[in-house]
Amino acid sequence: MTVPRFWREQPSRYNLIGSHCKTCGKYYYPIRNLCPECRRDGEMEQYKFKGTGKIVTYTITHTTSDEFSDLVPYALAIVELDEGAKLTTQIVDEPEKVATGKRVHSVFRKLGSDGDAGIIYYGTKFELDKE
Ligand SMILES: [Zn+2]
Structure with a gap:
C-alpha cells in the first residue's frame, strides 16, 4: 500500500465529500458519478459524511x-x-x-x-x- 499517493489524489479528503444514490440509498466515498448498483437508473448527489x-x-x-x-x-x-x-x-x-x-x-x-x-x-x- 503506497500511502502518500492516495492522499494526494483525493481532494475530497478535505471534507469527506462522497456520493449518495437516491435510487438505492447507498453511499460511496470518494465521489462517483455512476452508481455501480443502479447504473443508468441511479440518481447521484454529493453527500458530506x-x-x-x-x-x-x-x-x-x-x-x-x-x-x-x-x-x-x-x-x-x-x-x-x-x-x-x-x-x-x-x-x-x-x-x-x-x-x-x-x-x-x-x-x-x-x-x-x-x-x-x-x-x-x-x-x-x-x-x-x-x-
Ligand atoms: Zn444506486
Whole structure:
C-alpha cells in the first residue's frame, strides 16, 4: 500500500465529500458519478459524511517516504462510516490503542509536507472516540 499517493489524489479528503444514490440509498466515498448498483437508473448527489464510524481493519506502518518520517509508526485503518461507505485513513492515536471495532471520528490534520516547495498538506484523518 503506497500511502502518500492516495492522499494526494483525493481532494475530497478535505471534507469527506462522497456520493449518495437516491435510487438505492447507498453511499460511496470518494465521489462517483455512476452508481455501480443502479447504473443508468441511479440518481447521484454529493453527500458530506458525518465523519463517524468504526475501524474494520488496520495495519501499523513503520516505513514511509521521507516527508512522512516524523509520523511513523502510525496506524492505517479501513474505517466504515456510519452511512456504510468505507475509506482508508490514518488513525492519529498511538498505534497500540488502535483496535478493530473501535469507534472513530474525523479530524482535520496535517498530512505531510513537500520540503522543497515548503508546502504542507492538510486533510482528514480519524481519531478514536473517548471511552
Ligand atoms: Zn444506486
